[in-house]
Amino acid sequence: MLFDFAVVAPENRYKLLVSTVVPRPIAWVVTQDLEGRLNAAPFSFFNALSQEPPLVALGIGGRTAGDVKDTGNNIRATGEFVVNLVPASLAEQMNVTAIDFSADIDELAEAGLTTAASARIKPPRIAESPVALECERYMMIDVNNDRSIVLGRVVAMHVRDDAVMDAAKCYIDTPKLDLIGRMHGRGWYARTTDRFDLPRIAVSEWAKRKAAE
Ligand SMILES: Cc1cc2nc3c(=O)[nH]c(=O)nc-3n(C[C@H](O)[C@H](O)[C@H](O)COP(=O)(O)O)c2cc1C
Known part of the structure; x- marks a missing residue:
């Protein structure tokens, strides 16, 4: 079936996109306002986009026209945020x-979570999260009056010690992180425990396979 976005209403475009573009990683974003008050919220319009410069993207909507939630307002005001990643054990929090x-309201206190100081920016990370990306605002694109896309430049990254296999080579034990992704609907998530290995194929290897047919 074809869904022509010229005639599909925005709320239905949302349903189509979030029930098919899955699983989406979750950025658990910590920010502070200009008075230093803490804020935390999850965002699954999120991904890593590039390593040079090291960029991540967040899609932040608003509750009312002109609003980009507390997270977006804080990033606009301070230019700094931490993206923490979410393991299965912290899904409820x-x-x-x-x-x-x-x-x-400090959402981290409400959820019974604690913070640890960041190395390069003011907002702290979530101490219980196994991965945290310290980010500086690289660009903020106001798509319309209640939707912004934030590009963040990662300036430092924390990975829980037991998940670092070789620090010099930057080898991470990804399964050990036990991260979750967001699926469809209002509350479906996916674990990352069902995996398979599919190495990339070199052109020479492909030629060999074709020759052997
Ligand atoms: C798993 C999950 C993913 C979410 N992803 C987004 C998102 O990508 N963009 C967005 O605007 N809101 C998203 N939300 C909703 C925000 O987290 C929610 O509106 C939050 O209260 C915003 O907090 P803030 O006002 O403190 O920034 C998501 C919620 C959940 C539970």
Whole structure:
């Protein structure tokens, strides 16, 4: 079936996109406002886009026209944020931080989480998260009056010690992180425990396979 986005309403475009572009990694974003008040929220319009410069992207919507949630407002004001990644063991806490609290509520305290100081930026990371990317705002694209795309430049990264296999070679034990992704609907998630290995094929290897047919 064809869904022509020229005639599909925005709320239905959302349903089509988020129920098919899956699983999406979850950026669990910590920011601070200009007074230093903490804020945390998950965002699954998220991915890593490039290594030079090292860029990640977040898609932040607003509750009302002109709004880009507390996270977007804080990134606009301070230019700094931490993207923490979400292991299965912290799914419930992540969900608590998605409650529509007012700007003065610290979602991390509500979820019973603690923070650890960042190395290069002011907002702290979530101490319980196994991976944290310290980011500086690289670009903020105001797509319309209640939707912004934030490009963040990763300036430092933390990985829990037991998941680092070889620090010099930057080898990470990814399965050990036990990260989750967001699936469809209002509450479906995927674990990353069902994996398979499919190495890339060199042109020479492909030629050999064709010759052997
Ligand atoms: C798993 C998950 C993923 C989410 N992804 C997004 C997203 O990509 N963009 C967005 O605007 N809101 C997203 N939300 C909703 C926000 O987390 C929620 O509106 C939150 O309260 C915003 O907090 P803030 O106002 O403190 O920034 C998501 C919620 C959950 C549970």
